[in-house]
Amino acid sequence: MQAAILEGGFGDAPIDAARAFRQIMTATAQPGTINKVAGAQPPKPLSIAAGVVLLTMCDPETPVFLTPAFDTDDVRAWITFHTSAPITTAKNAAFAVGAWDDLPLHDFSIGTSEFPDRSATLIVETAHLSTTGATLCGPGIKDMATLSLPDVAAFQNNALLFPLGLDFIFTCQSELAALPRTTKVS
Amino acid sequence: MAEMNDPNAARKTWMSLLAKSDAGVLADIWAKANILPDFRFLRAPEIGGVMVRGRAGAVGAAFNLGEMTVTRCSVTLGSGAVGHAYVQGRDKKKAEIAAQVDALMQTDLAAQVEATVLAPLRNIAETAKQARAAKAAATKVDFFTMVRGED
Amino acid sequence: MYVAVKGGEKAIDNAHAWLAEERRGDTSVAELSVAQIREQLALAVNRVMAEGSLYDPDLAALAIKQSRGDLIEAIFLIRAYRTTLPRFGGSESVDTEKMACDRRVSATFKDAPGGQVLGPTFDYTHRLLDFKLAADGEAPQVQTADTPTGETPHIMSFLDRENLIQDEPAGPETPDDLTRAPLELPASRALRLQSLTRGDEGFILGMAYSTQRGYARNHAFVAELRIGAVPVEMDIPELGFAVDIGEVTLTECETVNQFQGSKTEPPQFTRGYGLVFGMTERKAISMALVDRALRWKELGEDNVGAPAQDEEFVLYHADNIQATGFLEHIKLPHYVDFQSELELIRKLRREAQAMQEAAE
Numbered sequence: 001m002q003a004a005i006l007e008g009g010f011g012d013a014p015i016d017a018a019r020a021f022r023q024i025m026t027a028t029a030q031p032g033t034i035n036k037v038a039g040a041q042p043p044k045p046l047s048i049a050a051g052v053v054l055l056t057m058c059d060p061e062t063p064v065f066l067t068p069a070f071d072t073d074d075v076r077a078w079i080t081f082h083t084s085a086p087i088t089t090a091k092n093a094a095f096a097v098g099a100w101d102d103l104p105l106h107d108f109s110i111g112t113s114e115f116p117d118r119s120a121t122l123i124v125e126t127a128h129l130s131t132t133g134a135t136l137c138g139p140g141i142k143d144m145a146t147l148s149l150p151d152v153a154a155f156q157n158n159a160l161l162f163p164l165g166l167d168f169i170f171t172c173q174s175e176l177a178a179l180p181r182t183t184k185v186s
Numbered sequence: 187m188a189e190m191n192d193p194n195a196a197r198k199t200w201m202s203l204l205a206k207s208d209a210g211v212l213a214d215i216w217a218k219a220n221i222l223p224d225f226r227f228l229r230a231p232e233i234g235g236v237m238v239r240g241r242a243g244a245v246g247a248a249f250n251l252g253e254m255t256v257t258r259c260s261v262t263l264g265s266g267a268v269g270h271a272y273v274q275g276r277d278k279k280k281a282e283i284a285a286q287v288d289a290l291m292q293t294d295l296a297a298q299v300e301a302t303v304l305a306p307l308r309n310i311a312e313t314a315k316q317a318r319a320a321k322a323a324a325t326k327v328d329f330f331t332m333v334r335g336e337d
Numbered sequence: 338m339y340v341a342v343k344g345g346e347k348a349i350d351n352a353h354a355w356l357a358e359e360r361r362g363d364t365s366v367a368e369l370s371v372a373q374i375r376e377q378l379a380l381a382v383n384r385v386m387a388e389g390s391l392y393d394p395d396l397a398a399l400a401i402k403q404s405r406g407d408l409i410e411a412i413f414l415i416r417a418y419r420t421t422l423p424r425f426g427g428s429e430s431v432d433t434e435k436m437a438c439d440r441r442v443s444a445t446f447k448d449a450p451g452g453q454v455l456g457p458t459f460d461y462t463h464r465l466l467d468f469k470l471a472a473d474g475e476a477p478q479v480q481t482a483d484t485p486t487g488e489t490p491h492i493m494s495f496l497d498r499e500n501l502i503q504d505e506p507a508g509p510e511t512p513d514d515l516t517r518a519p520l521e522l523p524a525s526r527a528l529r530l531q532s533l534t535r536g537d538e539g540f541i542l543g544m545a546y547s548t549q550r551g552y553a554r555n556h557a558f559v560a561e562l563r564i565g566a567v568p569v570e571m572d573i574p575e576l577g578f579a580v581d582i583g584e585v586t587l588t589e590c591e592t593v594n595q596f597q598g599s600k601t602e603p604p605q606f607t608r609g610y611g612l613v614f615g616m617t618e619r620k621a622i623s624m625a626l627v628d629r630a631l632r633w634k635e636l637g638e639d640n641v642g643a644p645a646q647d648e649e650f651v652l653y654h655a656d657n658i659q660a661t662g663f664l665e666h667i668k669l670p671h672y673v674d675f676q677s678e679l680e681l682i683r684k685l686r687r688e689a690q691a692m693q694e695a696a697e
Binding site for chain 3: 192194197198201202205206232233234235236237238239240241242243244245246247248249250251252253254255256258260270272273274275276315316317318319320321322323324325326327329
Binding site: 006059080081084 | 423425426427517574575
C-alpha cells in the first residue's frame with residue numbers, strides 16, 4: 001500500500017472532526033447556507049468537502065456506496081484506512097458519494113417507521129454550489145432560502161416521505177450545503 | 187501448518203506477537219535494541235474499542251461478548267515502508283513502537299529487528315505461557331479406582 | 338412533573354470532597370495502588386470487566402478504587418468510559434478450542450482427553466478463614482508438572498460425533514448488538530447471550546438457581562467448564578487480512594441437558610452456553626442455565642410460565658446499570674410530585690370525613 005494514499009486524513013482528529021461536525025450540523029440545521037470545511041486531502045475525484053464529511057461521519061458501522069466514477073482503488077483505500085467504513089451496495093449504504101445523475105435514488109434505504117434514522121445520507125458532488133436557484137422553506141429557514149439544486153421534483157417527492165426519506169449534502173471543493181428531508185423545495 | 191501458504195503469514199505472526207506483548211516489556215526491549223528509524227505518523231496513536239465476539243455453544247451463531255481496549259497507529263519510514271499496529275490496551279507508546287517494528291520488518295533491517303526485538307519478545311511470551319501451563323498441569327487429577335467391596 | 342431548582346452546589350462540592358477523603362480512609366494506612374487491586378483483587382476486576390463489558394484490567398482496577406469497592410458503581414464507571422471509545426470494529430469469533438486452559442473440568446466424562454485440570458480453584462477449600470493472610474503473607478510456592486502437549490477438545494464434540502446432541506444453528510457473522518440498537522423482542526440468541534454475559538451476576542445466578550429448584554427445570558450437567566486465555570483476532574481493513582489484536586481470559590461453560598424430544602425434535606441432549614470475560618465461573622455456569630431455559634421456544638418445549646423462560650423478564654431486568662439507575666433515582670428530589678400526592682390524600686381524607694359526618 002502506498003503511503004501517499006494513507007495521508008490526507010485529519011491532522012488532529014478530535015479537533016478537526018468536532019469543527020467539521022459543527023459545520024455539517026449548521027448546514028443541515030440551516031438549509032440553503034453554504035459552509036466551508038477543511039482538514040481532509042482525499043484522493044481524486046473526491047472533493048475536500050466530501051472527504052471531510054466521510055472522515056467526520058463514517059466508521060465501521062456506516063457502509064458507504066460509491067458511484068462508479070468515485071469507486072477507484074485510491075478512494076477505497078483512503079476511506080478504508082481513515083474510517084474503516086465498508087464499501088457496499090446502494091441498498092445497504094448509510095452514506096453514498098457520487099454525482100447527482102449517477103446516484104440510483106430509488107435503491108437507497110429511506111428508513112423504517114420505527115427507525116426513520118436508518119436511512120441513507122447522500123453526498124452529492126457538484127461542480128457548482130451557490131445560493132441561487134430553487135426556493136427552500138421549512139425548519140431552520142426564516143421565510144425562505146435559495147440553493148443551486150440539481151433537481152426539484154426529486155426533492156419534493158423525498159419530502160413527501162417524511163418522516164422517512166433521504167438526506168442530502170451537496171459538496172463542491174471545500175464547501176458544502178445540506179438539504180434534509182424536512183425542507184420543502186419549489 | 188496450514189498457514190505456510192499464506193503470503194501474509196509472517197507479517198501476521200509478528201503483528202500478533204506485538205499486539206499481545208506487555209507495554210513495559212516492549213518499551214524496554216525497544217530501547218535496548220536502539221534502532222531509531224526516521225518515521226512520520228500516517229495515523230497518530232489512537233485509543234479505541236473492538237467488540238469481541240464468541241459463538242453460541244462454541245460452534246454456532248456469533249454473538250457479542252463485550253469490548254476490549256485497543257490502540258492503533260500507522261507510520262511511514264523515510265524509505266516509504268508503511269507500518270500498522272493494532273495492539274491491546276491503551277498504551278500509545280506500545281502502538282507507536284509496534285507500527286515502527288511492522289514497517290522495519292519490511293525493510294533491509296528486518297533481520298536486525300527480528301533478532302533484537304521480536305526474538306526476545308517471543309521468548310518472554312513463550313516462557314510465561316509455559317510457566318502457566320506447567321502450573322495447570324500440576325493440578326491435573328490422576329484418578330485411581332479403590333477396591334470395591336462387592337462380595 | 339419536573340421543575341428545575343437551583344442551589345446546593347456548595348453542599349455537593351463539599352460532599353464530593355468528603356467522599357474523596359473517605360475513599361482514602363485513614364492516611365496512616367498505606368494507600369492501595371491500582372496495580373495491587375488488579376493483581377490481588379483479580380476476581381473483582383474480572384466481574385467489573387464482564388459486567389462493564391470492557392476488557393481492560395487496569396481500567397477495571399481503577400474503577401474499583403474510585404468506587405471504594407462498590408462494584409456496581411465501578412461497572413457504571415466502566416460503561417460510561419466505554420461509550421467514549423471509537424469502535425474500530427468487531428473481532429472474529431474467538432476460538433475457545435484454542436484456549437490455553439488454566440482450568441478445565443467436566444462433570445460428565447471422567448477420562449476426557451486433556452484430563453480434569455483443577456486450576457486455581459476455591460472448590461476444595463474448607464472455607465475456613467485463613468488468619469495467616471491477616472499477617473504479611475509470603476508468596477507461596479507452586480508445584481509444576483510436565484506440560485501436556487495434547488489438545489483439549491471440547492467435550493461436546495464427543496456427543497456431537499454420536500449425533501446425541503442438538504446442532505447449533507449458524508447465524509449472521511455480524512450479530513445484533515445491544516449497544517448499538519435498542520433491544521427488540523423476540524430477541525435473537527445472539528442478543529440473549531450478549532445480555533446475559535454482561536448481566537448482573539446476582540440476578541443471573543438467582544434466575545439459574547430458580548431453574549434448578551423446579552421453575553422450568555431442565556436438568557443441566559456441566560459437560561465442560563474451561564478457563565484460560567484465548568487470542569482475539571480481527572480483520573484489519575487496510576491490511577486485508579486478520580491479525581491477533583490481543584488476548585483475553587475467558588470462562589466458558591457448556592451444559593448438556595436432558596431432553597425428551599418434542600413434536601419437532603428427537604430425544605437428544607440439548608445445550609446451554611455461558612461465555613464470560615475473566616475468571617468468572619459462577620457467572621458462566623449461571624449464564625448457561627438461563628440460556629438453556631430461554632431456548633424453550635426453539636426446542637419446542639412447553640412454556641411453564643417460569644421466570645427464567647420469560648425473555649422479556651430476564652433480558653429487561655438483567656442489567657444492573659439500568660436497574661440501579663432507575664431504582665436509585667427515586668431518592669433524588671421529587672418535591673413537586675410528592676406535593677401533589679399530599680394534596681390528593683388530604684382532599685380524599687376531607688371528602689371521606691365529610692361523608693362520614695353526613696352519614697352519622
